[in-house]
Amino acid sequence: MALTRAQVEGIAHLARLELDPAELPQYEQSLSRIVDFIGELERASTAGVAPMAHPLPGLAQRLRADEVTERDEHDLYQRNAPAVASGLYLVPKVIE
Template identity: 50%
Template sequence: MSLDSSDVEKIAHLARLAIAPEQTERYAADLSNILDLVAQMDAVDTTDVEPMAHPLHMAQRLRADAPSEPNQRERFQANAPLAEAGLYLVPKVIE
C-alpha cells in the first residue's frame, strides 16, 4: 500500500501531530513500508499455528511466597483516625 503526502497530513491531523511539510514525503515512505510489511505478514498461512502468549517457551522463575517483614498492622493502624477489626474506616463517598 502506498501513501502520499496528503494521506500523511490526514493521519497527522487525526493524531494531533505537528509534522513539518518537508518531512511528509519521508513519513509517507516509512508508513508505506510498514503497511507493506503488515500485508506480507497477513499473507502468511497461520491456520495450523497455535497461538502463544510469548514467543519463547520459557517458564518464569518465581520466588517463594514467604513474608520478608513482620506484620506491623497494629502499629500502622494506631496512627489511623479510624480503624476497626484490622480495617481502615473511611468516609462514605458514594451514596
C-alpha cells in the first residue's frame, strides 16, 4: 500500500517533524515499504489468537506503594532547560 504525499506530510505534522520537501519522495517510498511489511501480518491466520496488549505473556503490571520517594531537584533538572524563570520552564507562547 503506497502512502500519498499528503499522508506523509500529515504524519510528519502529527510528530512535529519538519521535513525538507526534497526529502518527501524518499519518505513516501520508505514509509510505504514499512507499512507493506506490517501489512504482511494481515495475511497470517489469527483465528483463535487472543488480542495482546503486550508482548510479554503471563506477566502483569507490578505496583509500587504510595510513598513519596523523590526529592526536589529542580535546580539540577532546570540546568538542561533553555529558559527558566521563577522556577518555571519557559516555552514559546501557547495559544489560548
